[in-house]
Amino acid sequence: MQVLLYYCYTPIADPARFRDEHHRLCLALDLRGRIIVAAEGLNGTVSGTPAACTAYMAAVQADPRFAALEFKVDEAPAHVFQKLHVRLKDEIVHSSLRHVRPHERTGQHLSPQEFKELKDRDDVVVVDVRSDYEYTLGRFKNAITLDIENFRDFPERVERLREFEGKKILTYCTGGVKCEKASAFLLEQGFENVYQLHGGIIKYGQEVGGEDFDGQCYVFDNRVAVDVNTVNPTVIAxxxxxxxxxxxxxxxxxxxxxxxxxxxxxxxxxxxxxxxxxxxxxxxxxxxxxxxTYPRQSNHYTPAQGLASYKAA
Structure with missing residues (x-):
């Protein structure tokens, strides 16, 4: 099987209708996973056969709204989800920053190679915007963590970064979706040199071997955690x-x-x-x-039931 991790901040005029159409697409391809649809965009992780994932990526990117969307592709011996959920929500990542529009203004994207070259400079501070249970398992060497139980706590922690004003602030998260809003909010709060690791930890591992990422990366599927560092791996938890x-x-x-x-x-x-x-x-x-791990029991679930239940509600 393949695992696809992706997001895209882009306006969706009728997210409820898009949600139904997207669910049908996933049903046709026998994909499983968690997908969030909101007026601000699309965010998801799905697993399926290589052929199904290839067809899914082509279908999504054929939509002009998602032409720039990038997929992180990983391998797995089996499905990493038991079910398919395509949910309509207010945001594609839960935060207290609903007014922030990353598609209009956000931190400068750094490729994994650019991030690697910058992260250890004296005029740089690396900031982990993930939750505490994630960075406890793995994080970049010398990264600043903000004691966040949930991403919605991020705005309350920003003042802790004031001592680093004047330095380049490099934010990172699992796949990039949180950094889009975190870096945009930092700019809104007056920070000037704000950057983000494009594609997150997952892409950093795939493209530059995950060097200096200590521990493992928490992922939101049945795998729980994945190794990303093939250069100088270590265990920190x-x-x-x-x-x-x-x-x-x-x-x-x-x-x-x-x-x-x-x-x-x-x-x-x-x-x-x-x-x-x-x-x-x-x-x-x-x-x-x-x-x-304690995944919910399927109880003879079929993906189509998710669509029927949604329509009934």
């Missing part, structure tokens, strides 16, 4: 329980907690997938199967 180095990120088996935490195999077995003793003893704790 530490087990939430014993503090030993561990690249394994799990969801706490207590569904009322569901925290994203690194947990080594011995501790995961001891706590049966829970992040703490109290969560391990919770009466609603889910059975631990060794993976630490």
């Amino acid at each position: 530490r087990c939430h329980h014993c503090q030993q180095p561990s690249p394994r990120l799990v969801n706490c088996a207590n569904p009322h907690c569901n925290a994203h935490v690194p947990l080594c195999e011995p501790c995961a077995e001891q706590l049966q997938g829970a992040c703490s003793t109290s969560c391990a003893e919770h009466p609603d704790k889910r059975p631990y199967d060794g993976t630490g």
